[in-house]
Amino acid sequence: MSTLNPIPPRIVNLHELRQSCADCALSQLCLPASIGGTDLERLDAVVRQHMPLDRGETLFREGSMHPSLFVVRSGSLKTFVSLPEGDTQILGFHIAGELVGLDGLAGNRHQCTAEALERSSLCEVPFALLSDVAAKVPGLQRQLFRVMSREFGREQLHPVMMGRKQAMSRLAIFLRSLSERLAGIGHDPHELTLSMSRQELANFLGLVIETVSRLFSRLQAQGVLLVDRRRVRILDPAALAVLAEKADDSER
Amino acid sequence: MLATSPSPLVIDSLPQFDAELVARYDITGPRYTSYPTAPQFHPGFGEQQLRAMAYASNEDPIPRPLSIYVHVPFCFSPCFYCGCTRIITRDRTRADTYIARLVDEIGMTAPLFDPDRQVVQLHLGGGTPNFLDAGQASALMNALGQAFALSPDADREFGIEIDPRHADAESIRLLARLGFNRLSVGIQDFDEDVQRAVNRVQSVEETRIVIDAAREYGFRSVSVDLIHGLPRQTPERFAKTLAEVIALAPDRIATYSYAHLPERFRAQQRIRAEEIPDSAMRLALLGQSVEILCAAGYRYIGMDHFALPGDDLAVAQRHGGLHRNFQGYSTHAECDLIGLGVSAIGHLGRSFHQNARELPAYYSALAAGQLPVQRGLMLDDEDVIRGDAIQRLMCDGHLDIAAFEQRHNVDFARSFAAEISRLRQLRQDGLVELTPQAIDVTARGRFLLRVIAMCFDAYLAPSADTSRFSRTV
Numbered sequence: 016m017s018t019l020n021p022i023p024p025r026i027v028n029l030h031e032l033r034q035s036c037a038d039c040a041l042s043q044l045c046l047p048a049s050i051g052g053t054d055l056e057r058l059d060a061v062v063r064q065h066m067p068l069d070r071g072e073t074l075f076r077e078g079s080m081h082p083s084l085f086v087v088r089s090g091s092l093k094t095f096v097s098l099p100e101g102d103t104q105i106l107g108f109h110i111a112g113e114l115v116g117l118d119g120l121a122g123n124r125h126q127c128t129a130e131a132l133e134r135s136s137l138c139e140v141p142f143a144l145l146s147d148v149a150a151k152v153p154g155l156q157r158q159l160f161r162v163m164s165r166e167f168g169r170e171q172l173h174p175v176m177m178g179r180k181q182a183m184s185r186l187a188i189f190l191r192s193l194s195e196r197l198a199g200i201g202h203d204p205h206e207l208t209l210s211m212s213r214q215e216l217a218n219f220l221g222l223v224i225e226t227v228s229r230l231f232s233r234l235q236a237q238g239v240l241l242v243d244r245r246r247v248r249i250l251d252p253a254a255l256a257v258l259a260e261k262a263d264d265s266e267r
Numbered sequence: 268m269l270a271t272s273p274s275p276l277v278i279d280s281l282p283q284f285d286a287e288l289v290a291r292y293d294i295t296g297p298r299y300t301s302y303p304t305a306p307q308f309h310p311g312f313g314e315q316q317l318r319a320m321a322y323a324s325n326e327d328p329i330p331r332p333l334s335i336y337v338h339v340p341f342c343f344s345p346c347f348y349c350g351c352t353r354i355i356t357r358d359r360t361r362a363d364t365y366i367a368r369l370v371d372e373i374g375m376t377a378p379l380f381d382p383d384r385q386v387v388q389l390h391l392g393g394g395t396p397n398f399l400d401a402g403q404a405s406a407l408m409n410a411l412g413q414a415f416a417l418s419p420d421a422d423r424e425f426g427i428e429i430d431p432r433h434a435d436a437e438s439i440r441l442l443a444r445l446g447f448n449r450l451s452v453g454i455q456d457f458d459e460d461v462q463r464a465v466n467r468v469q470s471v472e473e474t475r476i477v478i479d480a481a482r483e484y485g486f487r488s489v490s491v492d493l494i495h496g497l498p499r500q501t502p503e504r505f506a507k508t509l510a511e512v513i514a515l516a517p518d519r520i521a522t523y524s525y526a527h528l529p530e531r532f533r534a535q536q537r538i539r540a541e542e543i544p545d546s547a548m549r550l551a552l553l554g555q556s557v558e559i560l561c562a563a564g565y566r567y568i569g570m571d572h573f574a575l576p577g578d579d580l581a582v583a584q585r586h587g588g589l590h591r592n593f594q595g596y597s598t599h600a601e602c603d604l605i606g607l608g609v610s611a612i613g614h615l616g617r618s619f620h621q622n623a624r625e626l627p628a629y630y631s632a633l634a635a636g637q638l639p640v641q642r643g644l645m646l647d648d649e650d651v652i653r654g655d656a657i658q659r660l661m662c663d664g665h666l667d668i669a670a671f672e673q674r675h676n677v678d679f680a681r682s683f684a685a686e687i688s689r690l691r692q693l694r695q696d697g698l699v700e701l702t703p704q705a706i707d708v709t710a711r712g713r714f715l716l717r718v719i720a721m722c723f724d725a726y727l728a729p730s731a732d733t734s735r736f737s738r739t740v
Contacts, residue, residue, distance in 0.1 A: 227328060
C-alpha cells in the first residue's frame, strides 16, 4: 500500500497503543477513574508489555505454571480446553480491552490454552504482583473486581447460548454480544470483522460448519447482515435482537 | 463485495465503433482476465503457499463456492494461430496417462477444501477437451464427482470447449449425461481459404451437427469462438462467415483478435506474415462484426464478447452481476478457482497460482506426491483495490467512486491522482466520462476497455515490456 491513501480512521488505532498505562486508550477499562501520579507508576512497574503474538501463536497453555492476567490491547484470542477424545472445546473469544487468564486466578496453573487469532498485543500482569499493587493503589482492587465481574458476566452468556435449541438464536446471541463489546471500546458496533474461522465459530456455537454458513447466508438473504468474507455488517440490529431473544418454543 | 450497478448509459446504448479512434489506441495491452496479470507470477509461490491459501479459503463465515478449470493439452493437429499450451498427437492413449495423473491431482487437491463447498462452475479447456474419448471423459468426471461436491443446481456453469471436427451428436449426448450444460464451439472462420492458411478446415455442417445436438440434449448455452485478423481474411469473406454463424444462432459469440507473436508461439511461425490483414483491415473486420452482430440482435458485453439479450451474461450485465475471470466473462461471483492439469491457473482468496507448463514437470511433481504448482502471486491490498477498479470498468463500464471508497477505505482522488490524469486524456478522446462521483465508459470507449483499464495497472511502467501482451483491439 505504498501509493494508496487510506481514509484516516475515525476511532483510536489500537495498534499504536501506549507506552504506559497513563496514555493507554483502554485505561478506562482497566483503571479506576481516580488513579494518577505515583499510583500509575506503581502499576506501570508491574504491567509488562508482552511480545506481540502472530496468528496461531500460543499465549499460555493448559497446565502452565505461574499464571498471569492479560489484557488484550489489539487483535484477538481464543481460549480452549482439550477434551479427552482429542477434540477441543472453545471457551471464548477475547477482543481488545478484554481480560485473558482469569482461569489462573485460583490455583497456580492456567486451566485452558489461549491462542492468538490474528496478530495481537497484550499487557501482562503476574497474579503474584497484582495482589501487591492492588493493595497499595486505592480503588484498583474495586476496579479489578468490576472488570472481572464483567468478564464472568460475558462468560455466562455461553451456557445461555448453548441452552438454545435453535441454531439461529445461538448465532444471533453471539453476533449481538460481539457487537456490544465492540461498542464498548469505541468501535462501530455494526461493522464486525470475524477473526475466528468458520470451524472455530462452529465449535464455539456447538454447530457443524455447514450450519454456520447456512445461517449466515440466511441472515444475508433476509437483509439482516451483509457478509463479505470475514467482514460482517449488521444492517438490521433490531431483527438480530429479535432472533437473539426469541425463545425456542416461539420458533415454530 | 457490495452490490455494484452498471451504468445505464453503457448498457442501453449501442457501442459506437470509431475506427480512427481505435486505430490511435492500437497498442499492446493485457486482457485482464486477472489482475495482476500472469507475467507477475513468480516461483516464490509454491506448494506451501498454495496449501495455506486453500485452508484459509475455508475459514470465511460463508466460504466462496468453488470453480474448477481442467486443462486438456492434447490436439490432433496444430492450428497455426494458437498460443495455448498444447501437445499435438494423434495417439489417444497419451490421454490415459494424463487422466491418471489428473486423478492423482484431484485426490491431493480436494481434501484441502471443506467438503460442503459446492462446485458451481467447471470448465474444460485446451488444447482440445474432446480429445478425450468417452471412457477418459467419464473417468475424469467420476473422479471430480467423487472428490468434490458438484452443485446439483440448474444454474451451475459446467462448460467444455469442443472442436467440432472431432465431435458428433453422440459425443455431445455423452457430455450432457456427464453433467455439462454449456458448450463452447471453436469456429474461427468458415472461409476455406482462411481455414487452409491456419490449418483448421472445418465445415459449417459439422459445426451445425454439434450445435444442434447441444440443443437437443439440453445444453443451457452454446457459445462460438471466432477470430479476426487471421491470414487471408477480408471484410467480404468474414461477412459471409458471420452470416453463417448467425444462422447457427449461438447464445454467445466471441470474436477474438489474432495476436501474431511468432517468436513466442512457435506454431505461429507457419503463418505467412504477408497474408495477415494490416491494421486498417483488422479494424474494418472488427467494426463490421460489431455492426452485423448488433443488427442481428446480439448485445455487446465487452472486450470480444457478444450475447443474445436473454442469455445469462447479458441479463447479469443489466443487473450488475457480471464478473471477469480466466474464462472471460461469467455470472458467478467470487468463486475460489481450482486449476487442474498442466499449465492450469488457480485463484484462491488473495492469490493466483499456475501449474507446471510442461508435461514432464507436471508428471514428476505428482509422481513425487507434490502438488504441481510452479509459480504464483500473493496479492497485497493495493493489488486487490486496483483489480477491483479494473474489474468494474471491464464488466460494468462504470465505477461508483463513493461505493469504491467505502469498499476499500481509500480516498479515491488522492490515491489515484496519476490514474485520474491519465483518464483525463482518454476523456478528451471521448472514451470515458469523469465526474467526482463516477467513471463511466462511453459508447465509443467500449472497444477500448483495455486501454481504460491500463490506467489502473501499477505494473505497466512506461518502460515495461508490453510485447508479451496481445494488441488491444
